[in-house]
Amino acid sequence: MLNRFWQKAGLKMNKYLSWFITFQFINIAWVFFRANSWADAIKVLKGMAGLTGFYIPESYARLFNLQTVEGINDLSIVTATGGSLTNIILLIFAGIMVTLLFKNSTQLMEQIKPTWFWGFFVALLYFVSIFSMAKVSEFLYFNF
Numbered sequence: 001m002l003n004r005f006w007q008k009a010g011l012k013m014n015k016y017l018s019w020f021i022t023f024q025f026i027n028i029a030w031v032f033f034r035a036n037s038w039a040d041a042i043k044v045l046k047g048m049a050g051l052t053g054f055y056i057p058e059s060y061a062r063l064f065n066l067q068t069v070e071g072i073n074d075l076s077i078v079t080a081t082g083g084s085l086t087n088i089i090l091l092i093f094a095g096i097m098v099t100l101l102f103k104n105s106t107q108l109m110e111q112i113k114p115t116w117f118w119g120f121f122v123a124l125l126y127f128v129s130i131f132s133m134a135k136v137s138e139f140l141y142f143n144f
Contacts, residue, residue, distance in 0.1 A: 016100075 035041035
């Protein structure tokens with residue numbers, strides 16, 4: 001839809017800008033799809049933007065060996081980069097480069113040659129998944 005607008009204006013949108021806009025739209029749209037109310041959706045969006053602080057569940061705090069709330073600050077990107085905006089931008093840029101330059105799952109699948117090892121590995125995964133279906137799990141869309 002947005003691309004049609006650009007085309008009518010005689011412009012062509014950059015492919016990467018299109019990816020970014022689409023990704024952000026989907027992220028925001030899913031918030032409203034899953035939220036119980038408008039207020040909950042706004043609260044989640046504020047949290048996504050970092051406007052409500054930082055919270056880590058107790059089970060994860062134990063995983064990272066954090067004893068106090070002050071220890072949570074050690075996990076933030078600001079602490080990891082020394083608080084420098086330049087370092088944060090470099091870290092984000094490095095993540096984008098990894099995403100764009102390395103092979104994706106489809107490209108990696110083209111390299112896998114069928115062997116007995118992969119056959120046994122896939123069969124093992126199949127049996128593990130079949131046996132794990134005995135667990136009771138909540139249906140994802142039970143609210144609808």
